[in-house]
Amino acid sequence: MQPYERKQLLARVEREGATVGASIPETIDVQGDRLALREFVFETRSRESVPASERDRVEQAKKNLRRERLQRKHLLEDADIPHEEGERLVESIVGIDRALNALGDLGTSDIEREADANEAADRKRWMSFLKQALGNEDSSARR
Known part of the structure:
Protein backbone atom coordinates (compact mmCIF):
# COMPACT_ATOMS: atom_id res chain seq x y z
CA MET A 1 0.00 0.00 0.00
CA GLN A 2 1.26 3.44 -0.87
CA PRO A 3 1.67 6.02 1.94
CA TYR A 4 -0.98 8.30 0.43
CA GLU A 5 -3.46 5.37 0.30
CA ARG A 6 -2.78 4.58 3.95
CA LYS A 7 -3.32 8.24 4.82
CA GLN A 8 -6.66 8.26 2.97
CA LEU A 9 -7.83 5.09 4.74
CA LEU A 10 -6.86 6.48 8.15
CA ALA A 11 -8.70 9.70 7.33
CA ARG A 12 -11.84 7.67 6.58
CA VAL A 13 -11.57 5.96 9.97
CA GLU A 14 -11.15 9.23 11.86
CA ARG A 15 -13.68 11.25 9.87
CA GLU A 16 -16.54 12.59 11.95
CA GLY A 17 -19.72 10.98 10.77
CA ALA A 18 -17.88 7.96 9.35
CA THR A 19 -20.48 5.68 10.90
CA VAL A 20 -23.41 7.37 9.15
CA GLY A 21 -24.86 4.77 6.85
CA ALA A 22 -22.37 2.15 8.00
CA SER A 23 -23.65 -1.25 9.00
CA ILE A 24 -22.72 -3.29 12.02
CA PRO A 25 -20.83 -6.43 10.97
CA GLU A 26 -22.82 -9.66 11.22
CA THR A 27 -19.97 -11.40 13.05
CA ILE A 28 -16.52 -10.27 14.10
CA ASP A 29 -13.48 -11.77 15.77
CA VAL A 30 -12.87 -9.81 18.95
CA GLN A 31 -9.91 -10.64 21.14
CA GLY A 32 -9.77 -14.15 19.67
CA ASP A 33 -13.48 -14.89 20.18
CA ARG A 34 -16.12 -14.94 17.46
CA LEU A 35 -18.96 -12.55 18.31
CA ALA A 36 -22.31 -12.31 16.55
CA LEU A 37 -22.02 -8.52 16.81
CA ARG A 38 -25.15 -7.40 14.96
CA GLU A 39 -27.35 -9.81 16.90
CA PHE A 40 -25.73 -8.78 20.20
CA VAL A 41 -26.26 -5.07 19.51
CA PHE A 42 -29.88 -5.46 18.38
CA GLU A 43 -30.70 -7.78 21.28
CA THR A 44 -29.16 -5.37 23.77
CA ARG A 45 -30.76 -2.27 22.19
CA SER A 46 -34.21 -3.89 22.08
CA ARG A 47 -34.48 -3.68 25.86
CA GLU A 48 -35.57 -0.49 27.57
CA SER A 49 -32.58 -0.73 29.88
CA VAL A 50 -29.82 -3.22 30.45
CA PRO A 51 -30.61 -5.45 33.45
CA ALA A 52 -28.02 -5.43 36.22
CA SER A 53 -27.23 -9.08 35.49
CA GLU A 54 -26.27 -8.20 31.89
CA ARG A 55 -24.54 -4.88 32.56
CA ASP A 56 -21.11 -6.44 33.19
CA ARG A 57 -21.36 -8.49 30.01
CA VAL A 58 -22.25 -5.43 27.93
CA GLU A 59 -19.48 -3.33 29.50
CA GLN A 60 -16.95 -6.11 28.87
CA ALA A 61 -18.09 -6.40 25.25
CA LYS A 62 -17.68 -2.63 24.78
CA LYS A 63 -14.22 -2.77 26.33
CA ASN A 64 -13.22 -5.64 24.04
CA LEU A 65 -14.61 -3.83 21.00
CA ARG A 66 -12.60 -0.70 21.85
CA ARG A 67 -9.46 -2.80 22.25
CA GLU A 68 -10.11 -4.59 18.95
CA ARG A 69 -10.70 -1.27 17.19
CA LEU A 70 -7.40 0.06 18.47
CA GLN A 71 -5.53 -3.06 17.35
CA ARG A 72 -7.05 -2.87 13.88
CA LYS A 73 -6.23 0.82 13.60
CA HIS A 74 -2.61 0.14 14.60
CA LEU A 75 -2.50 -2.61 11.97
CA LEU A 76 -3.79 -0.14 9.39
CA GLU A 77 -1.21 2.45 10.45
CA ASP A 78 1.86 0.24 10.71
CA ALA A 79 1.51 -3.08 8.89
CA ASP A 80 2.69 -3.75 5.37
CA ILE A 81 -0.67 -4.82 3.95
CA PRO A 82 -2.25 -4.60 0.51
CA HIS A 83 -4.75 -1.81 -0.15
CA GLU A 84 -7.66 -4.28 -0.35
CA GLU A 85 -6.93 -5.54 3.16
CA GLY A 86 -6.71 -1.93 4.30
CA GLU A 87 -10.18 -1.33 2.86
CA ARG A 88 -11.53 -4.32 4.76
CA LEU A 89 -9.90 -3.04 7.96
CA VAL A 90 -11.51 0.37 7.49
CA GLU A 91 -14.93 -1.22 6.99
CA SER A 92 -14.50 -3.34 10.11
CA ILE A 93 -13.28 -0.39 12.19
CA VAL A 94 -16.21 1.76 11.09
CA GLY A 95 -18.55 -1.17 11.83
CA ILE A 96 -17.07 -1.48 15.32
CA ASP A 97 -17.52 2.26 15.81
CA ARG A 98 -21.15 1.93 14.72
CA ALA A 99 -21.70 -0.87 17.25
CA LEU A 100 -19.99 1.13 20.01
CA ASN A 101 -22.19 4.15 19.23
CA ALA A 102 -25.28 1.96 19.45
CA LEU A 103 -24.15 0.44 22.75
CA GLY A 104 -22.70 3.65 24.15
CA ASP A 105 -25.89 5.37 25.18
CA LEU A 106 -27.38 2.42 27.01
CA GLY A 107 -28.11 2.75 30.69
CA THR A 108 -29.27 6.35 30.52
CA SER A 109 -32.19 5.42 32.77
Whole structure:
Protein backbone atom coordinates (compact mmCIF):
# COMPACT_ATOMS: atom_id res chain seq x y z
CA MET A 1 0.00 0.00 0.00
CA GLN A 2 1.26 3.44 -0.87
CA PRO A 3 1.67 6.02 1.94
CA TYR A 4 -0.98 8.30 0.43
CA GLU A 5 -3.46 5.37 0.30
CA ARG A 6 -2.78 4.58 3.95
CA LYS A 7 -3.32 8.24 4.82
CA GLN A 8 -6.66 8.26 2.97
CA LEU A 9 -7.83 5.09 4.74
CA LEU A 10 -6.86 6.48 8.15
CA ALA A 11 -8.70 9.70 7.33
CA ARG A 12 -11.84 7.67 6.58
CA VAL A 13 -11.57 5.96 9.97
CA GLU A 14 -11.15 9.23 11.86
CA ARG A 15 -13.68 11.25 9.87
CA GLU A 16 -16.54 12.59 11.95
CA GLY A 17 -19.72 10.98 10.77
CA ALA A 18 -17.88 7.96 9.35
CA THR A 19 -20.48 5.68 10.90
CA VAL A 20 -23.41 7.37 9.15
CA GLY A 21 -24.86 4.77 6.85
CA ALA A 22 -22.37 2.15 8.00
CA SER A 23 -23.65 -1.25 9.00
CA ILE A 24 -22.72 -3.29 12.02
CA PRO A 25 -20.83 -6.43 10.97
CA GLU A 26 -22.82 -9.66 11.22
CA THR A 27 -19.97 -11.40 13.05
CA ILE A 28 -16.52 -10.27 14.10
CA ASP A 29 -13.48 -11.77 15.77
CA VAL A 30 -12.87 -9.81 18.95
CA GLN A 31 -9.91 -10.64 21.14
CA GLY A 32 -9.77 -14.15 19.67
CA ASP A 33 -13.48 -14.89 20.18
CA ARG A 34 -16.12 -14.94 17.46
CA LEU A 35 -18.96 -12.55 18.31
CA ALA A 36 -22.31 -12.31 16.55
CA LEU A 37 -22.02 -8.52 16.81
CA ARG A 38 -25.15 -7.40 14.96
CA GLU A 39 -27.35 -9.81 16.90
CA PHE A 40 -25.73 -8.78 20.20
CA VAL A 41 -26.26 -5.07 19.51
CA PHE A 42 -29.88 -5.46 18.38
CA GLU A 43 -30.70 -7.78 21.28
CA THR A 44 -29.16 -5.37 23.77
CA ARG A 45 -30.76 -2.27 22.19
CA SER A 46 -34.21 -3.89 22.08
CA ARG A 47 -34.48 -3.68 25.86
CA GLU A 48 -35.57 -0.49 27.57
CA SER A 49 -32.58 -0.73 29.88
CA VAL A 50 -29.82 -3.22 30.45
CA PRO A 51 -30.61 -5.45 33.45
CA ALA A 52 -28.02 -5.43 36.22
CA SER A 53 -27.23 -9.08 35.49
CA GLU A 54 -26.27 -8.20 31.89
CA ARG A 55 -24.54 -4.88 32.56
CA ASP A 56 -21.11 -6.44 33.19
CA ARG A 57 -21.36 -8.49 30.01
CA VAL A 58 -22.25 -5.43 27.93
CA GLU A 59 -19.48 -3.33 29.50
CA GLN A 60 -16.95 -6.11 28.87
CA ALA A 61 -18.09 -6.40 25.25
CA LYS A 62 -17.68 -2.63 24.78
CA LYS A 63 -14.22 -2.77 26.33
CA ASN A 64 -13.22 -5.64 24.04
CA LEU A 65 -14.61 -3.83 21.00
CA ARG A 66 -12.60 -0.70 21.85
CA ARG A 67 -9.46 -2.80 22.25
CA GLU A 68 -10.11 -4.59 18.95
CA ARG A 69 -10.70 -1.27 17.19
CA LEU A 70 -7.40 0.06 18.47
CA GLN A 71 -5.53 -3.06 17.35
CA ARG A 72 -7.05 -2.87 13.88
CA LYS A 73 -6.23 0.82 13.60
CA HIS A 74 -2.61 0.14 14.60
CA LEU A 75 -2.50 -2.61 11.97
CA LEU A 76 -3.79 -0.14 9.39
CA GLU A 77 -1.21 2.45 10.45
CA ASP A 78 1.86 0.24 10.71
CA ALA A 79 1.51 -3.08 8.89
CA ASP A 80 2.69 -3.75 5.37
CA ILE A 81 -0.67 -4.82 3.95
CA PRO A 82 -2.25 -4.60 0.51
CA HIS A 83 -4.75 -1.81 -0.15
CA GLU A 84 -7.66 -4.28 -0.35
CA GLU A 85 -6.93 -5.54 3.16
CA GLY A 86 -6.71 -1.93 4.30
CA GLU A 87 -10.18 -1.33 2.86
CA ARG A 88 -11.53 -4.32 4.76
CA LEU A 89 -9.90 -3.04 7.96
CA VAL A 90 -11.51 0.37 7.49
CA GLU A 91 -14.93 -1.22 6.99
CA SER A 92 -14.50 -3.34 10.11
CA ILE A 93 -13.28 -0.39 12.19
CA VAL A 94 -16.21 1.76 11.09
CA GLY A 95 -18.55 -1.17 11.83
CA ILE A 96 -17.07 -1.48 15.32
CA ASP A 97 -17.52 2.26 15.81
CA ARG A 98 -21.15 1.93 14.72
CA ALA A 99 -21.70 -0.87 17.25
CA LEU A 100 -19.99 1.13 20.01
CA ASN A 101 -22.19 4.15 19.23
CA ALA A 102 -25.28 1.96 19.45
CA LEU A 103 -24.15 0.44 22.75
CA GLY A 104 -22.70 3.65 24.15
CA ASP A 105 -25.89 5.37 25.18
CA LEU A 106 -27.38 2.42 27.01
CA GLY A 107 -28.11 2.75 30.69
CA THR A 108 -29.27 6.35 30.52
CA SER A 109 -32.19 5.42 32.77
CA ASP A 110 -29.68 4.61 35.52
CA ILE A 111 -27.99 7.96 35.02
CA GLU A 112 -31.34 9.74 35.17
CA ARG A 113 -32.28 7.83 38.31
CA GLU A 114 -28.93 8.75 39.89
CA ALA A 115 -29.39 12.42 38.95
CA ASP A 116 -32.87 12.42 40.50
CA ALA A 117 -31.52 10.84 43.68
CA ASN A 118 -28.71 13.41 43.84
CA GLU A 119 -31.18 16.25 43.37
CA ALA A 120 -33.42 14.90 46.14
CA ALA A 121 -30.41 14.56 48.46
CA ASP A 122 -29.38 18.14 47.64
CA ARG A 123 -32.88 19.42 48.48
CA LYS A 124 -32.85 17.51 51.74
CA ARG A 125 -29.45 18.94 52.71
CA TRP A 126 -30.61 22.45 51.77
CA MET A 127 -33.77 22.15 53.85
CA SER A 128 -31.76 20.82 56.78
CA PHE A 129 -29.37 23.75 56.46
CA LEU A 130 -32.22 26.25 56.32
CA LYS A 131 -33.89 24.75 59.39
CA GLN A 132 -30.62 24.86 61.29
CA ALA A 133 -29.83 28.43 60.15
CA LEU A 134 -33.30 29.66 61.08
CA GLY A 135 -33.25 27.85 64.38
CA ASN A 136 -36.20 25.62 63.52
CA GLU A 137 -34.35 22.32 63.83
CA ASP A 138 -34.89 21.97 67.58
CA SER A 139 -38.61 22.71 67.42
CA SER A 140 -39.21 20.19 64.62
CA ALA A 141 -37.26 17.53 66.51
CA ARG A 142 -39.63 17.87 69.50
CA ARG A 143 -42.74 17.21 67.43
